[in-house]
Amino acid sequence: MNDIKVAVLGSEGVGKSALIVRFLTRRFIGEYASSSECIYRKRMSIDGRQLNLELYDPCSQPCEGKSTLNEQIHWADGFVVVYDISDRSSFLTAKAIVHLIRELHLGGSKRDADSVIFLVGNKQDLCHMREVDREEGQKLASEGRCQFYELSAAEHYQEVVLMFSKIVRNASLGGKAKERRRRPSGSKSMAKLINNVFGKRRKSV
Numbered sequence: 001m002n003d004i005k006v007a008v009l010g011s012e013g014v015g016k017s018a019l020i021v022r023f024l025t026r027r028f029i030g031e032y033a034s035s036s037e038c039i040y041r042k043r044m045s046i047d048g049r050q051l052n053l054e055l056y057d058p059c060s061q062p063c064e065g066k067s068t069l070n071e072q073i074h075w076a077d078g079f080v081v082v083y084d085i086s087d088r089s090s091f092l093t094a095k096a097i098v099h100l101i102r103e104l105h106l107g108g109s110k111r112d113a114d115s116v117i118f119l120v121g122n123k124q125d126l127c128h129m130r131e132v133d134r135e136e137g138q139k140l141a142s143e144g145r146c147q148f149y150e151l152s153a154a155e156h157y158q159e160v161v162l163m164f165s166k167i168v169r170n171a172s173l174g175g176k177a178k179e180r181r182r183r184p185s186g187s188k189s190m191a192k193l194i195n196n197v198f199g200k201r202r203k204s205v
């Protein structure tokens with residue numbers, strides 16, 4: 001069975017965990033653990049093929065054994081680079097990450113690389129507080145040769161599922177069946193994911 005590794009990257013509070021939890025559990029809960037990096041696993045069927053998906057959710061806080069962004073990039077087959085449309089600084093971080101991925105992610109053909117970086121402007125429901133125009137996102141995506149999505153983990157379940165399904169499909173088709181690399185860090189079961197959702201430091205929306 002194919003193993004597909006997808007890293008969800010971006011600055012603190014952009015909604016990386018919210019997107020992952022939404023995809024894996026259908027739920028948007030509002031507060032998520034941030035104290036450790038983790039990998040979530042899901043068995044999926046794409047085009048009749050069984051895949052083991054590993055989704056990497058980094059920790060924005062300093063934490064024990066934390067992997068570097070370079071390690072995360074080398075580990076992954078596909079990348080979801082997230083920013084918050086109501087936070088310009090998160091967009092600048094996303095831009096830097098996209099450029100770094102392009103620099104470091106040298107395996108595979110050009111076509112493969114083009115289809116496995118997704119740029120996601122999250123929190124579209126906060127468009128009344130928008131600091132990043134949709135056009136700016138599209139421009140960065142075209143410069144970085146990424147696919148572009150603007151969505152809301154809070155409100156757009158179907159779009160979130162579609163986006164993750166597409167990157168998994170693209171990564172699995174990329175012919176980048178890489179030799180298995182070192183995992184960025186520990187892994188987490190679904191039960192742990194659910195447990196992590198409650199009693200976290202609060203973040204404002």
Ligand SMILES: Nc1nc2c(ncn2[C@@H]2O[C@H](COP(=O)(O)OP(=O)(O)OP(=O)(O)O)[C@@H](O)[C@H]2O)c(=O)[nH]1
Pocket residue numbers: 010011012013014015016017018019029030031032033034058059060061122123124125126151152153154155203204205
């Ligand atoms: N309004 C709105 N809030 C969101 C959305 N997605 C996430 N949030 C909120 O944004 C805050 C941060 O979400 P997280 O999923 O913890 O963000 P993160 O990127 O994982 O943050 P770190 O773990 O600190 O890196 C939480 O309060 C979420 O409820 C969204 O689509 N809309």
